[in-house]
Amino acid sequence: MTPLRRQADRRRTTVLRREAVLATVPVAVAALLAAAGPAAAGTTGSSGVGDPYFPLQGNGGYHVRHYGLTLRYDTASRHLDGTAVLSARATQKLTRFDLDLKGLKVTRLTVDGTTADFRRDGQELVVTPRRALHEGQDFCVEVTYHGTPKPVTDPDGSPDGWIPTDDGAFVAGEPQGAMTWFPANSHPKEKSSYDFRITVPQGRTAVANGVLLGQRTAHGQTTYRWRQTAPMAAYLATATIGKFKVERYTTRDGIQVYNAVDPREANAAAPVLKKLPSVLEWESRLFGPYPYRAAGSIVDRAPDVGFALETQTRPVYDSAPDLSTLVHENAHQWFGDSVSLTTWKDIWLNEGFATYAEWLYQEQHGGDSAQKTFDKLYATRASDDLWAYPPGNPGSGANIFGTPVYARGAMALHELRKAVGDQAFFRILRAWAAEHRGGHGTTAQFVQLSERESGKQLDGLFRTWLYTQGKPGTA
Template identity: 50%
Template sequence: MAGCTGPGPAPPRRQAPAAAGAAALLLLGAALAGCTGGVRGEPGAAGLRDPYFPRLGNGGYDVGHYALTLAYDPRTRHLDGTAEITARATKDLSAFNLDLAGLTVHGATVDGERASVRRAGHEVTLRPRGDIGEGDTFRTVIRYSGTPRTVTDPDGSQEGWLPTADGALAVGQPTGSMAWFPGNHHPSDKAAYEVRITVPKGVRAVSNGEITGTRTAADGATTTTWRTAEPMASYLAVLAVGAYEVETSRTASGLPVLTAVDSAVARRGDTVRVLERLPDAVAWGERRFGPYPFSSTGVIVERAEDIGYALETQTRPVFPEDAFTEPILVHELAHQWYGDSVSPETWRDMWLNEGFATYAEWLYAEDLSGAPARQAHEAAFADDANWAFPPAEPPGPEHISGAPVYGRGAMVLQKLRESVGDEVFFTILKGWAAEHRHGNASTDDFTRYAEARSGRDLTPLWDTWLYGEEKPPRP
């Protein structure tokens, strides 16, 4: 990646003007090739052309690891951060982009050398001193700070950085992770993470994965390091700062469990009861969906006013107290297989997350209380909200979490079960999670997979239940 210092010697004077010009161009090209190792880079794309968020994510590289070093003080709401991003170039790069909203960038290096920084909205463009060759691994370090933003989604919900009474909660679906760290914020670029977070005395910080170190300073400030070894889409990253009661345990199979519950709600009866169901719910998921895909599990439970929805953040889903119920626990745990391990290729594929997790609720009720999933299907069929649009084709970004993505998405799976029979259906359910474990997949991938495993042409099913505009006759 060394920079070029000059074009080399001039051509001999005796050449004719046209020949001299051609020779000069040849010599210039040779000189440039010599000083860059043959790399003729171009800027990476400033977006991945997602159907609903075309400017989200960045082209030209694939992130393998994020190392985030953060310090947050709830009293001032100030965040200091350093992000070390290890990535591999997927093309010859002269420059590349990162997504970051609102925070101030103080400087950046690429492989230890200072890089130029340009901001345009949430795009941060870095230009290293020399081009990066396709296939090369490179390390980017960015220093930044400021007051992180709360992001309002197209559907009106809030994400990004949510201040709470005693701290903050960072959640990212679909675009909010750019509010607290720079990165390639599209679900198709998954990476491992290390988050080292320092908070003042009186509060704790909780993130994804497992704790690998804790250090307390003389003033009572605590630095905790969290490690997520398995690939994670950035929208599934979580950071919670507050007064939590943290408990650790293990499931019957030995899987580590870490729960963090806001101290204001930790002792309430309903919260305690649902927490007690966590190990059994994970074990049920393993029986139905296959091996649990990550190295730990747990939950974060907040006060109802801190967040207005539950979210499947990887290994540690987040719940407001009023949504911390057994069915919703099962829903968010099912996402660990469907959504977190098998992540959507684009945001158009959200029904693969929500339809599967909703069907998990139906299946759990069938297994534990004897209520057939068919009954839940009939109730969903009768709900007109589930027929507003086809689940595989939401009409815009404000609808990617709309009712059809959940309810009609689950109906697709019930109709698949009825079409292929239980034995084949449950083979598909487990096989799908195994086939794309820790990867990404699209709706087309799923329909092809279901047809291959069942040995059947299921086009009429997809045309009616997945893509159909009209409600069919009552089944």
């Protein structure tokens, strides 16, 4: 995410610095998901996976392999009709399990085609199937729902989820907004494949993740079909809707690009979006092969949003992005999307890496060196917000998109680079992206990998730059 709502911090950091086709989730990921989170006693799936910052996010007892989402959105009334088909596998015996869903009315719910009991408990949709599910059993949940989706307000006060615009909706779900528009097992450690069928009034475009399979217009409505086969966390899903100018092409590396741009942002966005293929090529040289078949951008006009987000394969921007933001959000396709978090506490693994990608891009394209960006940041006073809390332990969900996570997280990577040298450093980045591709990672795993690849003991460096309170070297 690029937190444009924090413009002062952002500038300082930048300038200074049932059509379901089941996709196979990597075995290592499936094993992690099977063990994820504390399960409630007996045969009840837990109402959360135990994340310290968002304790009700995600659910225990099962893994969703695939989501089939059929949506119809009326942009005039802002009414959403939805059917979600979840293809899942029980990781324990289940007499009851939860889904994350907030604010929409459920009218029908079945498990394996049989009507199931359900009740609402805040953001939890509590499901009791007619028959208990056995450990290892594949099962299908179908939920029919409708209503006027509304964003949630995150701990830092920003909107999140399905955010209405003057011509549609800006859909960006980090960290908890997926539950505002579809029922999900919604935590980054839970990744699935997706099919989207989105119907909107003729003249509107609906843009989701992955590859566009087709579109059809009839009776004043247009239906768009999208497919994302690569594992994806729910918060990275989008179904952004609006009046868009669409550009499609294939890069020389075979990546299918789909750009959707609000005409009011087109002139400002065009010079930046033109650089997308070269940015992806440059990032691929540094980080390893691009993780997906598709790429692109969704440039909306959403003045009440205040951020951009690395929605998988196709970042969404609330206005025309600058080049640094384009670099940042696409670096997330490796760091955050392909290699995902296991807990929100490790958010620096997403944002510190994407911010350092900005520094590297500047360094290699005629701008300030990464060292100069680092030095300018380090020169700030010890009372500056940059040193307010350590990036490896932000302390709460209210801090996960703050300056320390982005800028000091990037500074930690620069210190690593200086300690191990460029050859080992870039080998570490590529190994991290390759070894955890399509899966998850933790800070502890990154430290171990860095020590393995460099042959150096680095615990002191990471302790100082990720976990020490205040400005390093000023105690």
